[in-house]
Amino acid sequence: MATTILKLNCPDAVGVLARITGRIAAEGGNLLEVSQYTDKTSGWFFARAAVEAGDSAWSPEKFESSFAQLAAELNASWTMRPADRKRRTAILVSKQDHCLVDLLWRWRSGELGLEIPVVISNHPDCRPLVEREGIPYEHVDFCDDKDAAFQRVGEILRANDVELAVLARFMQVLPGWLCREYDARVINIHHSFLPAFVGANPYKRAFERGVKLIGATCHYATEDLDAGPIIEQEVARVEHYHDPDDLVRLGRDCERLALARGVRYHVEDRVLVHGAKAIVFRD
Amino acid sequence: MATTILKLNCPDAVGVLARITGRIAAEGGNLLEVSQYTDKTSGWFFARAAVEAGDSAWSPEKFESSFAQLAAELNASWTMRPADRKRRTAILVSKQDHCLVDLLWRWRSGELGLEIPVVISNHPDCRPLVEREGIPYEHVDFCDDKDAAFQRVGEILRANDVELAVLARFMQVLPGWLCREYDARVINIHHSFLPAFVGANPYKRAFERGVKLIGATCHYATEDLDAGPIIEQEVARVEHYHDPDDLVRLGRDCERLALARGVRYHVEDRVLVHGAKAIVFRD
Amino acid sequence: MATTILKLNCPDAVGVLARITGRIAAEGGNLLEVSQYTDKTSGWFFARAAVEAGDSAWSPEKFESSFAQLAAELNASWTMRPADRKRRTAILVSKQDHCLVDLLWRWRSGELGLEIPVVISNHPDCRPLVEREGIPYEHVDFCDDKDAAFQRVGEILRANDVELAVLARFMQVLPGWLCREYDARVINIHHSFLPAFVGANPYKRAFERGVKLIGATCHYATEDLDAGPIIEQEVARVEHYHDPDDLVRLGRDCERLALARGVRYHVEDRVLVHGAKAIVFRD
Amino acid sequence: MATTILKLNCPDAVGVLARITGRIAAEGGNLLEVSQYTDKTSGWFFARAAVEAGDSAWSPEKFESSFAQLAAELNASWTMRPADRKRRTAILVSKQDHCLVDLLWRWRSGELGLEIPVVISNHPDCRPLVEREGIPYEHVDFCDDKDAAFQRVGEILRANDVELAVLARFMQVLPGWLCREYDARVINIHHSFLPAFVGANPYKRAFERGVKLIGATCHYATEDLDAGPIIEQEVARVEHYHDPDDLVRLGRDCERLALARGVRYHVEDRVLVHGAKAIVFRD
Known part of the structure; x- marks a missing residue:
């Protein structure tokens, strides 16, 4: 029943x-x-x-x-x-595929209650990974006209009746109209333990600052970049001998875990957004 | 109100x-x-x-x-x-004082809702630490007659209307009658992540087994030693270069944290025992 | 250079x-x-x-x-x-594919210095996942004659000049001759924080014991099952409301991380086995 | 020997x-x-x-x-x-005593290789805790003239041949001349996982931001406040139901652990400062 x-x-x-x-x-x-x-x-x-x-x-x-x-x-x-109705979810990705591959595995295994009608990317690189799973891959060119590109993204989301968009290391800043249209339905993974290292190149800046922890933050995308309600965070210890490439490598595992958990909480209706914060009834 | x-x-x-x-x-x-x-x-x-x-x-x-x-x-x-009624709590300790000192600090600072009418020990060593806090210290001799010693412990608990007994590294095995009399009201800290290393010398055995994690377990004391319902556990990473003394040192922090949290959950009525398990509504 | x-x-x-x-x-x-x-x-x-x-x-x-x-x-x-010579590695798997998928992704991305000449399984289930990566899949039948099956596994390992065998949730106990032939070159992932829950069904037993932590252990396979030198361990917190299926789900992330790290340490020559223990110079 | x-x-x-x-x-x-x-x-x-x-x-x-x-x-x-020469260490504290009590216990137990010739405070509150350990307590008034107060602190440090000063929740910003005089010999504990929440009231700001992790950072004090080389960091998970007082409570355990480890690494000569970063050979 x-x-x-x-x-x-x-x-x-x-x-x-x-x-x-x-x-x-x-x-x-x-x-x-x-x-x-x-x-x-x-x-x-x-x-x-x-x-x-x-x-x-x-x-x-x-x-x-x-x-x-x-x-x-x-x-x-x-x-x-x-509870068993799956959420129609689009994944947006750039070139890095670790979060994508992780979400695809969790989707295929049934761990996450998703349907994935489409994956959207500003690069062609991940097409084979996606199409071999039987999922359509939409490559949208962002080089010439970003506004037009995002209009196209919006069309694809609407045409696919998308209920949730997951930015799985999608390296483009969403315009305000898209954040508003999908308010509390766009989940992003940021590669630092926010609010540390808001903005670009967090691993490089973490290396320069000499932190002993790196992390990742899963949050709802809002117009105010990197300031959306936080759903989940994960950290890993680092040492002085880890260079920026090591931080990228170690950070990938944080990103995958934080994003997968955040998406899970969302699709199981465990997240309620209230102002700048997310109430998360974890499972 | x-x-x-x-x-x-x-x-x-x-x-x-x-x-x-x-x-x-x-x-x-x-x-x-x-x-x-x-x-x-x-x-x-x-x-x-x-x-x-x-x-x-x-x-x-x-x-x-x-x-x-x-x-x-x-x-x-x-x-x-x-909620603001403090729990009358006896602390039982042997020679090692790290858990005792930690509980005393949390009690003094008001972090834990305890009254501590008495500290009981099978050694005289911790007397100064306890009496300078204005808490009576009862030294019970366990060398000659353990049965008589535990009878004396029972008398002290009853005379002080004790509602909770905390075994803060008390190195004596409680008799069945005492476990039953204070069923689900005696909290022990075991220095391993149970059920690993049940019994004596867990740090030495952890060293010999070459584990990469050590830990501590806070649980209710039952007749079946180290098998009582688990309230809280904590672990720490260790490396090949840590010898047994290092494990003891690193383990102390696990023990203090796991015990303090377990006691907190208990005194805030966040623990419900059901058979061999503890339901813990963490805060 | x-x-x-x-x-x-x-x-x-x-x-x-x-x-x-x-x-x-x-x-x-x-x-x-x-x-x-x-x-x-x-x-x-x-x-x-x-x-x-x-x-x-x-x-x-x-x-x-x-x-x-x-x-x-x-x-x-x-x-x-x-340092850049890749280790010829066979992966052995049964039906559960989470560790396999994780290793394949880390191999494809170049994060792990592996060549994977063959994947061996006692079931046909994972064939599509493996062959689409261009890796041969050897299905060995273990139902009839286990001795013959392991002889066949040994032949495949030798024929492929395998330097390392990874048991990525391979649910068959290796015979002594195979452990000896590939001494300190067979890595297993056990789904508990050993030495807790040695043997079968660790998640079910963890649920019954009511532990507050579950985990996974990456270790070298030896004749004495689950007693080989430990390379890496990982744990995750669990709560009273997690049933055995939840533990399996949460444990999968521990297993994947502990196995991936253990394999990495091995292929980077960071592990030295000494008696029952592994010295691991972590990176 | x-x-x-x-x-x-x-x-x-x-x-x-x-x-x-x-x-x-x-x-x-x-x-x-x-x-x-x-x-x-x-x-x-x-x-x-x-x-x-x-x-x-x-x-x-x-x-x-x-x-x-x-x-x-x-x-x-x-x-x-x-290795067995103890470091002459002054502890500076304001009103909150949790880090002080923790350091005193680790000193008394011999876990930390310290001599503590003096504790300095801008408040009288902690005097009994310190004097009962047989350690002189210097109360320096910071209300009227901060410059004079810091001159007095400098005199006390010099008079006691202090090699290391530990700011154990000392709520006064050190002047540049003092940071320079004790370069890489003043250790501070900041109550956030830096560089998040640099400055005042980090727990309140963490609550307002809705982070899922809080933390503490042990670092060398420099003229550029909260920007000194990081020695150690520690984090704890928090949930939506934790209010600022809960964060303060949970954070205290992070602060104590991060500070104790940082001080240990320093007194065991495990820290080498290089520019803005600390190389830490952990034990």
Whole structure:
């Protein structure tokens, strides 16, 4: 029997969780898992629930319409979907393929609940890796006209009904209109533990600064580059004898892990964005 | 206004969380934090809630009696207490003082919600460290008659209304009757990442085996030595050039951290024991 | 100009390192990197050096014959090879492909100094993944006659001049003759932080024990199963809500990282086996 | 027999290590441990060696004068000292005592090779903690005249023949003249993983940014605040439910560990400063 995932945020008030869980129980739903967080500063309530049929009265459709009424009373933003519905996801990549290969493996193995209708790149290099998986590869030329190129990216995303775009080391800065159109639905991997080394060449700058840790940050892309809500971070120890090439090599493993986890949390509806921050109910 | 901490476990059923949170709301309580877990294998439900006054109707005493009725209906084991009530804790120590010193500092700084009415030891060595903090130190001689010594330990624990005993590198094996009397209320720190190196001399054996990680395990003491429910573990990387003394040194930091966190989780009512395992709602 | 890697171990004595580095300098070699360790217990000396041409007198061939004399005087076991020579490596796999895919990506990207003349499996499942990389796939049937199957594995290894065999989740226990024939040249990945959960089903047993850490161990295969010298270990935190399937999922990332690092250390001549232990000069 | 620690850096050249180790052997010294690093970018050579008597000819004094000649030939900066000589160390602290208490425990237990002739503070709060260890406590008033206060600090350091000053959460910015006078001999702990959150209130800013990792950085104090060579860093995971007070609490453990390790590396002569970076031969 399919599990239903409910995700919601609303102003906090006495009894919010009781009303939500009460409604689930009243409709015959059985709570498998519930995560909840209240931000006392902003007075905001966040929750995620995994619900399955508890008795024969349960119907996801009936629950959805019943819950819509409650959500309106709570002034809630919310989503509901079957846990096994896969997210239509485009991967954007430049030349470096380590994050792409990792995501493709996790997709193929079923570890990540993705459908991948398309991979988009500003370079032709990764085409063979992608097409051998049976996934269309769209090479968009960014050399001449970046605006036109991003318009083309937007068209491809829309034509493929993309729900999530993953920037898997895509070395182009997204324009504001695209960030807004896919607000909280574009995930980027930055190759430093933000906010350290915002901007270009973080490994080179980490080497010059002599840090003893390097890292990677998975975050939502926003107009303000490298300032979007952070979903996940990973670090690795480095030593004085690691040169910039070593940092790149060691960093790749951080990037792959942080991105894979961040994408997983997103597609499992475990992330709720609130202002500049991401509430992440980790699994 | 004081916060109330509710901890409970019961057989799982449709609507358990709704009934609990509904009762809290009905009594005028505001949920600050709720953690929940359902063990599908055993069909058991676990929860912890932090509740404060939501409106003027709230009274912790009234809520307690109201909740007692619900708990009976749910066949629940449960506890309720003010968040700021400190736990009466005895520390048992032998000669090594690193865990003791760490706990004393965390207690003095207010980081851990403990009262420490007594420190018990089978050696006189740590007396000055303890008495300068204004804490009585009971030296119990274990050389002659271990049974009598443990009887004396039991008397001291009872005379001091001890709710929790922390074995902070106490190098004596507790008898079964004491483990049972303080079931799930004796916390031990073992100097390996259990179940590796169960028993004596784990650092020496880790050195001989050539492991690349050492660690420490914080667990409840049970009759079956080193097999009690695990609350927390910590590891550190080691290299071929670390000799057994280095492992002891590096391991001390693991031991202190794992023990301090485990004690914290316990005194904040974040641990629920279920069979051989500990459900830990980390903070 | 090619770099030469020298690896050696010998009885310790006053001046061993001076004699080695003196000989390198006398032959016109420039030390790029030297790692050294003396095991005081056994009185044994271990070293690795990376040497490049320091002046026009340098010749790797001349140095090798010169060094052979010194090595004989020191009673040393030693190897010397060009740093850029790739190691002929066979990968052995069963059905799970995560370690295989990871190694193939690191091989293709040049991160690991491997040639992979063959992948061997007791199942046909991974054939497409391997053959699309242009690598021959040998399916050996283990159902009927295990002895014959391992004889066949031995033939394939010899026919391909294999220098290193990597058991990338190969679920068959190697016979003693094969371990001896490829002594310290078979690397296995075990899916627990050894010596915890030696043997079968470590994730299931980790779940039942309720550990808060899981891990993976990369070690040389020996006749005494799971007791070979440990090269690398990796751990990940787990929580009470992780079921055995979650542990398998989280463990895969540990396995991939520990195996990739272990293989890297081996092919870069950074590992020296001494009795039950591995000296690893990490990079 | 006492071990001698030699630390040196010089321009790189063919045979540098051979000449150093050769001289050690010629003088009858036995190498217990040698660490070496060559910075190819700057062409600079760094080494640390632990030497004990190898035969009856060995004399540390004779070796020192012999080595001085070689060092002059190599244009080397170098130090030599008995491994068991303790470093005269002043601790500077403000009100927060967690790093101070940790250092005092490690000093008392003998884990750190320190003598502590004095603790200096701009507040009276920590006096009892310090004096009960038999260490003089100098309270210097910084409210009225900071320049005069730092002059007083300088006098105390000089009067106590201090070789190392540890800023254990000392909340005053050192003047340039003091940084220069104790160049590479003042160790600070910054409560973030630098270069993230340079400056004041890093935990508050980490909370506002919504990072998933916090940390601490142990570095040499320089005139350019928070930009000194990094010796050690430590991080801890945080979640959305951790408020700034939680970050402070969790960060304290990072600070204590990073500072204790950094101080250890320094007093064991494992750190060589080169420009903006620290070469650290970890143990």
